[in-house]
Amino acid sequence: MSFTRRDILKTTAGIGAASMAPSLLGGRKAFAQDLSYKPEEGASLRLLRWSPFVKGDEEAWLANTKKFTEATGVEVRVDKESWEDIRPKAAVAANVGSGPDLMMVWFDDPHQYPDKLLDVTELADYLGNKYGGWHQGPKDYASRDGKFIGLPTATIGNAIVYRESWVKAAGWSEFPTKTDDFLELCKAMQKSGHPVGFTHGHGVGDGNNYAHWLLWSHGGQMVDAQGNCTINSPETMKAIEYAQQLYKTFIPGTEGWLDVNNNRAFLAGELSVIANGISAYYTPKNDPAQAEIAADIRTCPLPIGPVGKSIELYQVTSSVIFKYTKYPNAAREYLRFMFEQAQMDNWIQGSSGYCCQTLKAYDANPVWTSDRNYAPYAKASATLRPNGYAGPLGYASAAVMADYVLVDLFAESVTGAATPAEAIEKAEKRINRYYRV
16 A cells, blocks of 8 residues: 655654654653654655554554655555565565565564665664663564664564353363463363364464474473574473374364464354464454454463473564665654654554564553453563574574474474474474574
């Protein structure tokens, strides 16, 4: 979608006024050191982002984009692609040197082509100083060698989403908080005719979140702090054995699921329990025809495993500017505008908490207390564990995730495509290939 405003001066004068507008956080006045970039003459931009699962997310983003165009005269075309297509399209654009000016990319993808991205350290420092600092996890995904190669834009939280009446009918008054009890619940749900289902396919969000939770909750890790592969461990084997037991309670076909599949199955009444973003609740909540389902939905954190604490991956998206853009100042100014308080408050609120803030000042957005089902998602940016734990973020960690090594490890093991030992050995070889051992 495109927005134009050709009858106004191409200046940033209107933007400063926008940053002074009262907001949901109580208002914050512009100050002398406010930063802005003057767009190049005749500038226009193209942003490629992931397809939304929450309608309000896209509506708020486009509304903010329209405000930017009205203030600057810079036309911004916003295109969207499926979650799974974002990663390869970003890599192609970076390597070919042609495509959208900006993209919203996943996890540590910026570390795969850092030399192709515009340095936005000045802008990131300005925003961090003005809005309470960046949450560390998202910051790490978007920075390299002390410089920002993107702006941490949002964390898509992940939590258990379940039908409360069905869980209670199976004999559970409260949703279990430990993995052993959770397995017993899943067995009971299967017997009751309301099975569970978790993504074992190449889902950018759901597949990765589930696989990393399985590994980390049992104390496993892919590499150590030095980047040495540690996937071949007793903890990994325990995680696989647990996953095999859970898989027996699943609805058929989860090994082929992408990010959209469990949403659809859950809302169709085929599943009682999934792990998902707030989208699985947002959809029925905003559809009067599904009001009964919405009233029965509850959310909670994923159960705690033998490691003894809650550990989650969560998917983080960063906004990057490619060096090949003809309008670097316009691109920087667009991101600055979108991260300022009036716009960012609107986006977080519009997405109903689906997009968790990366700047700490926005933690106070009232959306997090507006609905009890939003609470498990409120601290996603503050509590996430980064991909590639316990090693450093970089090309290797990004490439291993892009190749779905950990997802495949569990999928092969639970489906019988390989024995656990064979799956671990295969994963070890793939990991070492990227870490160049």
